[in-house]
Amino acid sequence: MKVRNIIILSVTFSILITITGLVIYDSFINRPVVIFEESQSPKNINFTNTSKFTNIPSFKHAISKIIKSVVYIRVIRKNDDGELSFDVGSGFAILPTGEIVTNEHVIHDAEKIMVTDYQNKEYDAKLIGADIGSDIAVIKVNGQNMSFVFFGNSDLLGVGDWIAEIGSPFKLRNSVTVGVISALHRSLDKSNRTLDSYIQTDALANPGNSGGVLLDQEGKLIGMVTSKLSDNTDIQGFSFAIPSNVVKKSAFDIINFGGVQKAYAGMAVIDNIGEGALVESVRKNGAAFNSGVRKGDVITNIEDIKLCCSAQLTEKIAQYNPGDSVRVILQRADEVLEKILILRNNLNTEDLIVNRKDEILLDYGLILRDLTNEEKKSGNSGVYIVSIIKNSVSDEVNLEPGFFIKEVNGIQVNSVDEFIKTITNSQGQFVLNGYYKSYPGEFKYVLEKR
Template sequence: MKKIATLLFVSILGGVLTLGSYKLFLEEEALQHQPQNITTSSNFLPVSNSGNIYGTNADFTEAAENTVHAVVHVKNVAVFKGPRNIWEYYQYGSGGGRALQGAGSGVIITPDGYIVTNNHVIKGASEIEVTLNNNETYKADVIGADAKSDIALIKIDAQDLDYIPFGDSDNVQLGEWVLAVGNPFNLKSTVTAGIISAKARDLNSRDNSPQSFIQTDAAINPGNSGGALVNIKGELIGINTAITSPSGSYIGYAFAVPSNNARKIVEDIMEYGDVQQGILGIRGGNLTPDIINEFELKETQGVLVSSVTPGSGAEKAGLKSMDIIRKLDNIRITKFSDLTGYINSKRPGDNVVVQYVRDGKTREVNVELTKLDTYPVRVLGLEVANASAEELKAYKAPNGVRINRTLVEDLESADLVGGIISEINNQKVNSIRDVQNIIENRNDAKPIVVTYYNQNGEEKRMVWR
């Protein structure tokens, strides 16, 4: 009996040892041959198998809750006495009335009622009505506006309002999640999600007036104009402004004014009453394959300087024609809209570190931005700016104002932009105020004769009828 029990014990012990050895050695060896995150194969192309690339799912609920109460509905109302046409007579009678001219959105940026919206939303309004997310309605006053950037600042008389803090639009990244908050089609408190599709997008076909928008695929429709583009932290990174669509509604592309530019414009309006625009003092353009081949350039991205404004900060710092600007304050510059977008967030007197390439060598220089004072001469389709003594000397002009840019696409600009207007209708001009006085007091029935000096110093005349 003892011998049977001993044999049984030895058999059990042997089985345990065999099983343990299998678990210890064979399974460990099998684990060592399990596939890892990086897959290797006989292919020469790199392959990744990193599993769940998102980690924790992106959550927009907090950002939406923190911003939806700070986005308002803005109504542009026209008030008139007596009917302006037969349709208004039938609608309002002979006593006049109030007509809704348009509607959009706005973003509360301070608890005491300052609101950012688009200039085109409030343009031409007799009254502006603002409706909060809780259905309270206020009359709003226009504090100031900048038509060029399409940004306006309005104010309602209220306290302790929800507001959205400004974020840094220079830090946004391609592919970053964003929310568009607004009132499309008069539907209040609508939130849509998307990503940053592009930065510094220029929608203007004229090189002399580049724009710089954030592009997103978050759905933006009529009524979203002036609303908020926010990151998932609930920070304001853009003011929704435009869409590109043949139908007028969203098809996948939408554009917002970067928050750094909008904040600078708002602060200028609050502090100075108008926009203080600083300029680098160059004219230039994007590097294209044709330009790269023509001038045998080694650089493929950046802004090629075509000319430097006499007396500007760029000239004083030593920038020259054919320099290629690559960075501004460590912000990478790949195209002209990158440059203008960053400069438009600065003020006259600010210093900017410019990194550029000249003769294949990378250099850096500090440039102090100068102030741009301009006046749009709509009847001529031109914008003029005060000219410095250095500019007048460079163009051999005895007096005058500089042609800063053209305002219409079909006007030939190559010979005009950068030139000096010395006379309008045989009256000498020394400043943009002189131009304004002549244009406002002219006889509308007569043509306008402009004497100007082109960039070669040649005196010419042009007649506008």
């Protein structure tokens, strides 16, 4: 009897091991391998007949209005060891003259940027400008009569609205996915990003979707796809987009001013218990302080918009320029107060800051601006270096952003126009004399005339 029981147990145990092995093999070992290859733009797109479903809209017309403005972006990067790496992303034209918007992280540190449009025409692109804080960049191709997007108003979006995304996931160009808005003003707490208010959708996003379009049922751009929930590609079902009002303002600032005209309210806010934004601290002599906003106030409205959270306030402020006036309603104890904020720039002045990128400046790797009135009143003089282009002649002589150029070849310069005139008239090399606020003393740099 004991022998029989042992045999039965052995057979049963063997069967269990076999079944377990088959399950493991089927689930983890025998998984299909999918190889994604670069695709051509689909010319004849077949749309699924959704008439059998109820209340699900067709995006056929909307997609036909915007898809020709979407582009495929390839970048080449070089690390410090000289090794090349390749990456892809998406973008979209905003002007018929070839200005294209994408994410800053798509083209960050790119040695070369290449664009392919809907008609499979390829272009070399140059960087016009980028803003790391909002993750927005503008590149330009030598295009004419390009199809371009029409902007919708992201302030009018609601949770549950149907949306579609177009991009190039895994190099599969002009891929369309559909979903709904899952949440608005979502905070992701991304490092080094000053904008932290995103549209959350349940449309799928994968590597290559970054910089793609988020559109409404009218075919208007309501956001730029920028992120998914995690770099872990097994987590699906969430994607995030920068609201179109922020994209539009930032992109045209870069085109018109050389950089984003960021407005600051001069206060730190956090989510309030309930609705609104709780003022955690106020910067002395900033916009909020000067208007009478104080720590502990709860901002409930900005202009005619009722605030749900601090992220919504941040998003709204990002749509204004320094010098603009905004009306806020706040709760202070049992009082309801109205305040007018005159927004300021990062230098705490009301000036617009124009970053100059004239061709002659770019030849030397320089991006300059004139000094603000506040800087001049504080005793500063000359012109200010906003940025140094990597591997340029200015980079090679170790010039750094933040340098005040007082003189060129001993001649005082008080504006970018004077600087350009002086270096244009110089013979051979020229000497830049100036100072940094963060380093003691004065410095001289010698650049060869190009």
